Amino acid sequence: xxxxxxxxxxxxxxxxxxxxxxxxxxxxxxxxxxxxxxxxxxxxxxxxxxxxxxxxxxxxxxxxxxxxxxxxxxxxxxxxxxxxxxxxxxxxxxxxxxxxxxxxxxxxxxxxxxxxxxxxxxxxxxxxxxxxxxxxxxxxxxxxxxxxxxxxxxxxxxxxxxxxxxxxxxxxxxxxxxxxxxxxxxxxxxxxxxxxxxxxxxxxxxxxxx
Amino acid sequence: xxxxxxxxxxxxxxxxxxxxxxxxxxxxxxxxxxxxxxxxxxxxxxxxxxxxxxxxxxxxxxxxxxxxxxxxxxxxxxxxxxxxxxxxxxxxxxxxxxxxxxxxxxxxxxxxxxxxxxxxxxxxxxxxxxxxxxxxxxxxxxxxxxxxxxxxxxxxxxxxxxxxxxxxxxxxxxxxxxxxxxxxxxxxxxxxxxxxxxxxxxxxxxxxxxxxxxxxxxxxxxxxxxxxxxxxxxxxxxxxxxxxxxxxxxxxxxxxxxxxxxxxxxxxxxxxxxxxxxxxxxxxxxxxxxxxxxxxxxxxxxxxxxxxxxxxxxxxxxxxxxxxxxxxxxxxxxxxxxxxxxxxxxxxxxxxxxxxxxxxxxxxxxxxxxxxxxxxxxxxxxxxxxxxxxxxxxxxxxxxxxxxxxxxxxxxxxxxxxxxxxxxxxxxxxxxxxxxxxxxxxxxxxxxxxxxxxxxxxxxxxxxxxxxxxxxxxxxxxxxxxxxxxxxxxxxxxxxxxxxxxxxxxxxxxxxxxxxxxxxxxxxxxxxxxxxxxxxxxxxxxxxxxxxxxxxxxxxxxxxxxxxxxxxxxxxxxxxxxxxxxxxxxxxxxxxxxxxxxxxxxxxxxxxxxxxxxxxxxxxxxxxxxxxxxxxxxxxxxxxxxxxxxxxxxxxxxxxxxxxxxxxxxxxxxxxxxxxxxxxxxxxxxxxxx
Numbered sequence: 001x002x003x004x005x006x007x008x009x010x011x012x013x014x015x016x017x018x019x020x021x022x023x024x025x026x027x028x029x030x031x032x033x034x035x036x037x038x039x040x041x042x043x044x045x046x047x048x049x050x051x052x053x054x055x056x057x058x059x060x061x062x063x064x065x066x067x068x069x070x071x072x073x074x075x076x077x078x079x080x081x082x083x084x085x086x087x088x089x090x091x092x093x094x095x096x097x098x099x100x101x102x103x104x105x106x107x108x109x110x111x112x113x114x115x116x117x118x119x120x121x122x123x124x125x126x127x128x129x130x131x132x133x134x135x136x137x138x139x140x141x142x143x144x145x146x147x148x149x150x151x152x153x154x155x156x157x158x159x160x161x162x163x164x165x166x167x168x169x170x171x172x173x174x175x176x177x178x179x180x181x182x183x184x185x186x187x188x189x190x191x192x193x194x195x196x197x198x199x200x201x202x203x204x205x206x207x208x209x210x
Numbered sequence: 211x212x213x214x215x216x217x218x219x220x221x222x223x224x225x226x227x228x229x230x231x232x233x234x235x236x237x238x239x240x241x242x243x244x245x246x247x248x249x250x251x252x253x254x255x256x257x258x259x260x261x262x263x264x265x266x267x268x269x270x271x272x273x274x275x276x277x278x279x280x281x282x283x284x285x286x287x288x289x290x291x292x293x294x295x296x297x298x299x300x301x302x303x304x305x306x307x308x309x310x311x312x313x314x315x316x317x318x319x320x321x322x323x324x325x326x327x328x329x330x331x332x333x334x335x336x337x338x339x340x341x342x343x344x345x346x347x348x349x350x351x352x353x354x355x356x357x358x359x360x361x362x363x364x365x366x367x368x369x370x371x372x373x374x375x376x377x378x379x380x381x382x383x384x385x386x387x388x389x390x391x392x393x394x395x396x397x398x399x400x401x402x403x404x405x406x407x408x409x410x411x412x413x414x415x416x417x418x419x420x421x422x423x424x425x426x427x428x429x430x431x432x433x434x435x436x437x438x439x440x441x442x443x444x445x446x447x448x449x450x451x452x453x454x455x456x457x458x459x460x461x462x463x464x465x466x467x468x469x470x471x472x473x474x475x476x477x478x479x480x481x482x483x484x485x486x487x488x489x490x491x492x493x494x495x496x497x498x499x500x501x502x503x504x505x506x507x508x509x510x511x512x513x514x515x516x517x518x519x520x521x522x523x524x525x526x527x528x529x530x531x532x533x534x535x536x537x538x539x540x541x542x543x544x545x546x547x548x549x550x551x552x553x554x555x556x557x558x559x560x561x562x563x564x565x566x567x568x569x570x571x572x573x574x575x576x577x578x579x580x581x582x583x584x585x586x587x588x589x590x591x592x593x594x595x596x597x598x599x600x601x602x603x604x605x606x607x608x609x610x611x612x613x614x615x616x617x618x619x620x621x622x623x624x625x626x627x628x629x630x631x632x633x634x635x636x637x638x639x640x641x642x643x644x645x646x647x648x649x650x651x652x653x654x655x656x657x658x659x660x661x662x663x664x665x666x667x668x669x670x671x672x673x674x675x676x677x678x679x680x681x682x683x684x685x686x687x688x689x690x691x692x693x694x695x696x697x698x699x700x701x702x703x704x705x706x707x708x709x710x711x712x713x714x715x716x717x718x719x720x721x722x723x724x725x726x727x728x729x730x731x732x733x734x735x736x737x738x739x740x741x742x743x744x745x746x747x748x749x750x751x752x753x754x755x756x757x758x759x760x761x762x763x764x765x766x767x768x769x770x771x772x773x774x775x776x777x778x779x780x781x782x783x784x785x786x787x788x789x790x791x792x793x794x795x796x797x798x799x800x801x802x803x804x805x806x807x808x809x810x811x812x813x814x815x816x817x818x819x820x821x822x823x824x825x826x827x828x829x830x831x832x833x834x835x836x837x838x839x840x841x842x843x844x845x846x847x848x849x850x851x852x853x854x855x856x857x858x859x860x861x862x863x864x865x866x867x868x869x870x871x872x873x874x875x876x877x878x879x880x881x882x883x884x885x886x887x888x889x890x891x892x893x894x895x896x897x898x899x900x
Contacts (some may be wrong), residue, residue, distance in 0.1 A: 061600070064885070065884050066884045099855055099858045099887070101863075154868065156883035158883070159746075161745055162888040163885065164879065
C-alpha cells in the first residue's frame with residue numbers, strides 16, 4: 001500500500017515540476033489523505049511549487065520559510081519533523097549553514113522554520129520549481145479523522161534575496177485513524193462471547209417454558 | 211502657448227476655446243522631499259468578477275490608490291488606457307474610482323491612451339470627467355456622481371439626446387442593477403484645493419475646438435456648457451508645476467482611432483519644447499505619454515504607427531514615413547536632453563522597462579523611457595524587431611505594478627512595486643495586492659550628478675564624479691553645506707547576466723547624486739542602478755570617497771576611527787559600509803591604499819589619496835565618510851557585536867511567536883516573517899554565521 005502511495009507521490013512531484021510557466025506559488029501536503037491505526041505513524045511531504053520568476057526565467061528560489069500546520073490533537077500528534085525530503089536532501093541547506101527550528105510542543109500545532117545560508121546564486125541553481133521542503137510524521141491516537149491544515153497567519157515564504165514570496169495556493173491533508181486490528185479483534189471477541197452467553201441464557205429460559 | 215495658474219474652485223473664470231488664462235498664484239509647497247505616483251493601463255478585459263465593472267479594474271485601482279495614500283504621494287499620474295473600452299459608462303466608472311485620491315487631497319492627473327480615444331467624442335468626455343486637466347488643477351470638482359449611471363444619463367444625457375454620446379439608460383441601469391460597482395469610494399469631497407501652477411496646454415489637440423483633428427466643436431450641448439464641469443478651455447495634452455517639478459502630459463490621439471496610429475505629437479513639439487525650455491520651469495521636468503518611443507510588444511509609438519513590419523518604432527530606414535518619424539523623434543529627444551529631462555514615463559506595453567533611447571539622428575542625445583508596469587488584467591510579451599537605438603537597463607514582465615517617484619531637491623529616486631500576475635496572458639479574478647506588494651527595483655538620477663553606462667562584463671571603474679556641479683548649482687536647488695567631495699569606483703565588474711525576454715543583455719545605468727554633508731564628514735553621494743531587479747546585493751565593488759584627512763589626527767585615522775559609511779535603507783542610520791555586505795567576506799581594516807588582493811569586507815583609509823574606501827556588495831545607496839560607529843548594528847539583535855546564528859535564533863523565536871516588535875522587522879515591510887530571517891542571514895558577519 002505504501003509503495004503505491006509513494007508511486008503516486010512520485011507522479012505528483014513530476015506533474016508539479018512540469019507546471020506551466022504561469023504556475024502560482026503553492027504549498028501542499030502529500031498525500032492528501034492517510035489512514036493509520038491507533039499507535040501507527042504516517043509521514044507527509046511538505047512541498048513547494050510554482051517557483052517561477054519573470055526577471056530572468058530562472059528564479060525566484062526559496063530562501064527561507066516558516067510554516068504552521070494545525071491538526072486535531074485528540075486524534076493524532078506530531079512525532080517528528082525533518083527538513084528536506086525523505087532522502088535527506090535539503091535544497092535550502094546544501095552548504096550546511098541553514099538555521100532550522102521546529103516546535104511540536106503545542107498540542108494540535110506544528111511549527112517549522114528554515115532559513116538558508118546558501119548564496120543567492122547557489123539557491124537559484126540548485127532548486128527546481130517544485131520540491132519537498134520538509135517531512136512531517138503524525139501518529140494516530142484515537143479513532144477519527146483530523147485535518148492537517150496550513151495556518152496562514154503563521155506561514156510565510158522568502159526568496160533568496162529576502163523578498164516575500166506571495167503564497168497563492170495551499171493544499172491541506174487529513175489523517176484518518178482507525179481502530180487497530182487487535183482492538184477490533186477484541187471488540188469482536190467480546191461481542192461474540194456476549195452473544196453466546198445470551199444465547200445460552202435464552203435457550204435455558206426457552207427450555208423451562210416448554 | 212497659454213498659461214494659467216491653478217486656482218480655487220468656482221473662482222476660475224470661464225474662458226473660451228483654449229485661449230484662456232486664469233491668474234491666481236499657486237504657491238509651491240515648502241517641503242524639500244515629496245513623492246508622486248504613477249500607474250498605468252487600468253484595463254479589465256475579462257468578464258466582470260464583481261469587482262471590475264465596465265472594463266474598469268475598480269478593486270485593483272482602489273488597492274493601488276490605497277498604496278499611494280499610504281506612501282504619502284501628493285500627485286498621481288495615470289499614463290493612459292484608463293479603461294479598456296472608452297464608452298461613457300466605462301470612462302465614468304474609472305473616473306468614479308479616482309475619488310479615494312481626491313478625498314485624500316491627492317492630485318490625480320490622467321492622460322489618454324489609445325483605448326481612451328476609441329470612440330467619437332472620447333476626448334470631450336475625458337475632459338469632462340477630469341475637469342482638472344482643463345480647468346487648471348482643481349481636482350475634486352469631479353461631477354457629482356452618485357454612479358456612472360448618473361454621470362452618463364443625467365450629466366451627458368440631459369445635455370444631448372443623441373445616442374452617439376451615451377449608452378442607453380436601460381442598458382446602464384440594467385448593468386448596474388445586477389452588478390453594482392464594487393465598494394465605490396466615498397463620494398465627493400467638499401473642500402477644494404490647489405495642486406500646482408503654471409497650467410498650460412497646446413492648441414493642437416484641444417478637444418473643444420479642433421474639429422479638423424476629429425474632436426467635437428460644441429458637443430454635447432452647445433459650446434463649453436455642453437461639457438459640464440469645464441469652466442475654461444484646455445487641451446488633452448497639458449502641463450503644470452508642482453513643487454520643483456514640471457509635469458508635461460502628452461496626448462497624441464484623435465477620437466475614433468482605437469489603434470491610435472494617427473499622432474499629433476510632432477505638431478505639438480513647439481509647445482513641448484516651450485514647456486521644457488521655459489525660464490520659469492522648475493528644476494525637474496518629466497514627460498509623460500501613453501505610447502513609448504521604442505516598445506517591446508507595441509511597435510506603434512508616440513509618433514504614430516509603425517511604418518512597416520521591420521520598423522521597431524523609430525522609423526524604417528529609407529522610407530518617407532520612417533524619415534519623418536525619425537526626424538520627429540530626434541527633435542523630441544534632443545529637446546528633452548538639452549533641457550535636462552531624464553525620463554519619458556509611458557505605458558501601453560503592460561510590462562516594466564527602463565531603457566535608454568538614443569536619438570536616431572543626433573549623436574549623444576538620449577532619454578530614459580520608463581515603460582510603466584500595467585494595472586490591467588492582460589499582459590503582453592515583447593517581440594522583435596528591436597532598434598539599435600535602445601539600450602536596455604531593466605525589464606520585468608507579467609506583474610501588476612505601481613511607481614513612487616521621490617523628489618528630494620535635485621535627486622529623484624524611483625521605487626517600482628509589483629505583485630506577480632501568475633499568468634502570461636489574462637487573469638479573470640482580481641488579485642489581492644494589498645499586503646503583497648514587493649519593492650522590485652529602485653533607480654534614480656540627480657541633476658547634480660552624472661550617469662554612467664556599464665555593460666555586462668565591463669568595469670565599474672569608469673565611474674567617478676565630484677561635487678563641483680552640485681556646489682555650482684546649490685543655490686538653484688536651495689541647498690547649502692557642501693564641503694567638496696569626490697567619489698570613484700576603484701574596482702568591480704558588472705557581473706549581471708540578466709537579459710531581456712528576447713535575449714538582449716541588460717546594461718547598468720549607474721547614476722550619481724550629491725547631497726550636502728549632514729552629520730557626515732564628507733558630502734553624501736548616492737549611487738543608483740547597481741542592483742539588479744529583485745536582487746539584494748550588488749556586484750562586489752570598491753567605493754572610494756574623498757575627505758580632508760589632514761584635518762584629523764593621524765593616529766585616529768590609523769586606528770580606524772573613520773570609515774566609509776553607508777546609510778541603512780530601513781533605519782537611516784549610518785553604518786560602516788562593509789557591515790551592509792551580503793554574505794560578507796571578512797571585515798578587515800587597512801591603513802593604506804586599496805589593493806586588488808583585498809576581498810569583500812575590507813575597508814580602509816588612504817592618507818595619501820585622502821580617501822576612505824571599502825569593498826562592498828550591499829544594497830545601501832548613500833555613501834559618505836563618517837566616524838566609525840561604535841554602537842551595535844540595528845540587526846545585531848543580541849548586541850554582541852557580531853551578526854550570526856545567535857541573532858537568527860532570536861529572530862526565529864520572534865517569528866514563531868508572531869512578534870510585532872519592529873526591531874525584528876528587518877526588511878521594514880511591517881511584518882516579522884521568513885523574509886526577515888533571510889535578510890538577517892544575508893547580513894551575517896561571517897559566512898555561515900558562526
